[in-house]
Amino acid sequence: MRVIAIAAALLLAACSAEAPAATAEAAPVKESPISRCINLGGALEAANEGDWGYTVRKEDLARIKAAGFDTVRLPIKWSAHAATSEPYIIDPAFMARIKDIAGWAEAEGLQIIINVHHYNELMQDADAHRPRLAALWRQIADAFADAPDSVIFELINEPNEKMTVRKTDAVNRELLAVVREDHPDRWVIVGSAGWGSLGALLKSRPPADDRIILTFHTYDPYDFTHQGAFFAPEPPPVGTRWGTREDMAALQLSAKRAQAFAAKQGHPMFVGEFGVYEEVPLDQRVKWTRAMRETMEDQGFGWCYWDYATTFKAYNQTRETWINSMLSALIED
Numbered sequence: 001m002r003v004i005a006i007a008a009a010l011l012l013a014a015c016s017a018e019a020p021a022a023t024a025e026a027a028p029v030k031e032s033p034i035s036r037c038i039n040l041g042g043a044l045e046a047a048n049e050g051d052w053g054y055t056v057r058k059e060d061l062a063r064i065k066a067a068g069f070d071t072v073r074l075p076i077k078w079s080a081h082a083a084t085s086e087p088y089i090i091d092p093a094f095m096a097r098i099k100d101i102a103g104w105a106e107a108e109g110l111q112i113i114i115n116v117h118h119y120n121e122l123m124q125d126a127d128a129h130r131p132r133l134a135a136l137w138r139q140i141a142d143a144f145a146d147a148p149d150s151v152i153f154e155l156i157n158e159p160n161e162k163m164t165v166r167k168t169d170a171v172n173r174e175l176l177a178v179v180r181e182d183h184p185d186r187w188v189i190v191g192s193a194g195w196g197s198l199g200a201l202l203k204s205r206p207p208a209d210d211r212i213i214l215t216f217h218t219y220d221p222y223d224f225t226h227q228g229a230f231f232a233p234e235p236p237p238v239g240t241r242w243g244t245r246e247d248m249a250a251l252q253l254s255a256k257r258a259q260a261f262a263a264k265q266g267h268p269m270f271v272g273e274f275g276v277y278e279e280v281p282l283d284q285r286v287k288w289t290r291a292m293r294e295t296m297e298d299q300g301f302g303w304c305y306w307d308y309a310t311t312f313k314a315y316n317q318t319r320e321t322w323i324n325s326m327l328s329a330l331i332e333d
Contacts, residue, residue, distance in 0.1 A: 034302035041307030
C-alpha cells in the first residue's frame, strides 16, 4: 500500500467517472468466499519483516478470528527474497516463514490470501520480469500444493506503470495457467491496472475461469483518507472532512458500477484494500469506514480493511488492544 495508495485513490476517482452506469435492476453478484478480512500490512510487504513496524505474531491470528473476521490478507514482497537469475529460487527460510503463518491461520479457522506485493521492477519493465514472476508463482503453487481450500492466491497486487490494463490481462492469464497446473479448483483473486483501481478493472477482460474473484482497492477520496500522511510525496492538508450527501452519492455510484461489472462477468467481487490514515480524527475514520463496509456488504462484496496494526491501524500494538470504535465500524451490524 503506502505510496501506492496515493495513485490508487487518484486513479479510482478519475477512471470511475468513465464507467457505464449500473442499471436499476442489476443482477446479484456471485457469492464471495471471503466475507470480512483484514490486511496484515506493514510486515512481509517490507523488504525485511519488521522494518515497517510490524511483525506477524501467532496471537494476532487468534485475536483477529475472535473479533469476527474470517480471512486475513498477507501482503508479501517475494521479489526481495528470490534470486534475480534463473531459476529465480525463493529463499527457503522465507518460504518457511510464509507457510508458518498460513498454518497459524488454518489452526484458527481463518482463510489466508497469499499475494505478490510490491514487485516494483515488474511495473517498470513488465516484459523483462514476466518470466521471473511466473517462476515465483510456480514455486508458491508448489509449496502450497497440499494446502487446504482456506488458502487463496492473489496474482499481482496493484499493477501500475508499464503494467497497463491490456498487459495485466495477459499476465493474469499466464499466471493463472501456472497456478491451475496444481490448483485446478483453488480460489484465485484477479485485479487490474491503475494501482488496482476500479476504473481499470471495469476496462479489463478477466480470464475465463469459474474460480476467480475480482478485486479492486479504494482510498477514495484521497484528500480525505491520506490527509497528513507522512509517506505521501505531497500529503494533502489536514482538516478535510467526509460524510456529505455528495460524498455518500459518490460512494454508492462506484459500488453500483462495481456490482454491475461483477454480475456481468459472473464472478464474486472483493475490495482488497480500503482505509483511512491513523492521524485523521477518529470519529471521521469511523464514519468513513462504517459507510464503506456497509455499502460493500449491501452489494454482496467481500472486503479487507487496510490494515491491522500500522499506519491505517484498527489494532493498537502499543496498548495491545483493538481501537474499539474502528472494530465496531468493521464488525458490528
